Amino acid sequence: MMSLKPRNVDFTETWAHLKETVAGVVGLRAVERSVWNTRFSDVYALCVAHPEPLADKLYDETRNFLEEHVQGLLQRVRGTVALDNNDHNDGLLTRYVTAWREYSQGVAYLNSLYSYLNLQHVKRQKVSDAEIIYGSSATVTCPEHDARQLEVGELGLEIWERVLVKPLTSALTGRIVNALAAARESPPDPAHASILREAIHSTVQVRAFRVRAPLQLYQQLVLEPYLTAAAAAHAKLAAELLASGDVAHYTKHALAGLDREISLGARFLDSSSAEAVRGCYERAAVAAHLPALHATVHQLMKDAAADLPSASERRVDLRRMYTLLRPLGANALRPLVDAAHAQAAADGQALLALSHNKDEAHTHFVNAMLSLHGKYSKLFGEVFGGAQAFVGALDKACSAVVNSRLPSDGSARAPELLARYCDALLRKRAGGDADVDDKLAAAIVVFKYVDDKDVFQKYYARALARRLIHQLSASMEQEEAMINRLKAACGYEFTNKLHRMFTDVAVSADLNAKFQQHLRDNNLATSTGFFIQVLQAGAWPLGGAMAPLAPPQQLERPARLFEAFYRASFNGRRLAWLHHLCTGDLRTRYTPRLYHISATTPQCALLLSFETVDVWNARELRDSLQLAGDAWHRHLRPLLDAGLLIATGDVGSETEDDTSADATIALNLAFSCKRTKVRLTCANAPNHPGGSSSSNSGTAAEPGETAAHCDDDRKMYLQAAIVRIMKQRKVLRHTELIQEVVSQARGSFAPSVAMIKKCIEALIDKQYLERAPAALDTYSYLA
Amino acid sequence: MKVTVKSWTGVATWRWVANDDNCGICRMPFDSCCPDCKLPGDDCPLVWGACSHCFHIHCIVKWLHSQPQQQCPMCRQDWKFNNK
Structure with missing residues (x-):
């Protein structure tokens, strides 16, 4: 057991012993354990020597020794070859790596031998990492410049770099670069490969201990x-x-x-x-x-999207192209994205333009859009991995195709067609499709691209009203699911009227039950089946004006009973009958076979008028039923067309309102029809320019009229939006206001700037807003 | 009987019958709802007072809660719900 007390040490003698061992350690020669332990103590003894610690001296001597040693290694590595021929197979790299292996390991051992010195002597002088990185007032000098602040292991590496690598820099660089170039052509054999790798990594390891720029040597020498x-x-x-x-x-x-x-x-x-x-x-x-690449993307995109056997190869090409271009950033990809957009849009237009049956226009439209969307989603997913830019391009293309306007009248047909498509799916049909739900869910995909969502809503609401009133819905669950889908896509505001209609139907069922109870309680029950739907005036897209009608006697009683019942149940409400929407189920008794006829109230009234006579004078009949204007024609026409009634003379056509005085209408006593159930509907309203007459049943109201309605609604919407925004902001510049309004309206339609301007003008006239006196393009809100 | 009616499905709409178009408190049309509601109709009904003035029920209740005396805001008579 050695003493830990500081004592007087003879440096020269101890160093002579130590040096021998150090040389052995660095050269990786065998060192006996007892010797190693003694040297370990020697290092300690030198560091704590009395009267003066000899650590500095030891450090300097060790450095001198290592410099000499590395100088020797340099001679070994350099050998006899010419340094400037850059032949990577001349053995220099091999010798370098051998020397590096030996030395780096040796120095690591040496570091352990000097661990007391490192710990006590060097650490104290070393500045902390934080001080080096963030700088500190106390340390302006960089540790690398003061060799005394390196641990012995680090010192060894520093010497290696300075003494051995420096003179060989260009020789090593040349050989490494050449070797790498050769390795690119053909993989080197494992031995050479590991030499090369170690040579390269030695440049990293030799500076690995440095805080500052540890990779500097590697970068300069190799990279x-x-x-x-x-x-x-x-x-x-x-x-x-x-x-x-x-x-x-x-x-x-x-x-x-x-x-x-x-x-x-x-x-x-x-x-x-x-x-x-x-x-x-x-x-x-x-x-x-x-x-050169960009010049080809359009053709490539076209080929990849084509239905040719070669398309799959083109897709692989396109994917490769994308893989190459993607890392170069958005600008390099831009032409590819543009090509994708152009291709999808062109394909979409082509699909829509395919010839199709006019009656099936809605199915054709939705199917075309779905196949377009499906095809390109798949293609872009496959080729571009569903990258955001391409999904965006597809969305833009789809929306352009969906909202493309007819050249003839500049109207977009998408809202109407889509609404018709949904209507067709939701109606009762003979062979109910199993996949209606899927189809409706798919329709939402198309719906999301429609700009004029408010127009769609109008058409959809009208179709829904018709389905609900005439009980044509295939299933209420599907109806509700569809409304929820629309709500998910467009929000509560968009569907609240639709929801309201649903509630009315549910409330009506309840009301009917109560009414029946009321009839039974008061012994008022009639033989006629009676069912009523009471709708809230504001929520349903139904014609406002009621055609006047004297209801037939058979129907008047239940109607009056109900009115009385309703008045008693609800305070302050007025009922208005919508006769063109009422349906009566009739049974004929005058014909050889029994027919079930379902018809509107006025049509029932018409048929019931023939109770006592077989032939009516047309004008008298009209007047007795108080059927005015075109309502007369719209209800009469289906009866004539079905052959239930026979007209002689001019009973008036839909366009002119002139029933001639001698025209007669007779009951067709010989009526026959293949089916026993006859369903009569009310003909559509003719397109009166004024539209003053009673409203139609809304089957397919004239698109122009719908557009006009929508325009009004949009103006209201925009004005409300402007007021909301201005109320909050008080003062706003014109462009910002326009931006805000557009972003608010985007959910339901894409407003034109001209329309917004008009609305702003209107609001200024109504004194909601004023132009700020100082700045022309600024508005301020008037509370 | 040549033709008999088996059953009849009637369709009718209803609207409020009030002596005014707008609610005197919130100034919204009676066909629409009070500012606190989203949907017009049964959820936002009208009420009539003994003085014959008519309001959204939510509006008049709010008004009565905020006043020391229970008066009709239009005519200052004591407010009584008219239940006809």
């Missing part, structure tokens, strides 16, 4: 020269590829080259330079040829 050489090689390769074949050929080999380059980098270079290697390749081999 930068390598990248310069590689860039030249890549550029040459790419030029050759482009010259020798088409773009498909190029993308294929360029991509293979990229992979090769990356794996080369991963195999030999430090992991930190993967990005740099990749970037270098992309710049040299891809970015330089962007114009």
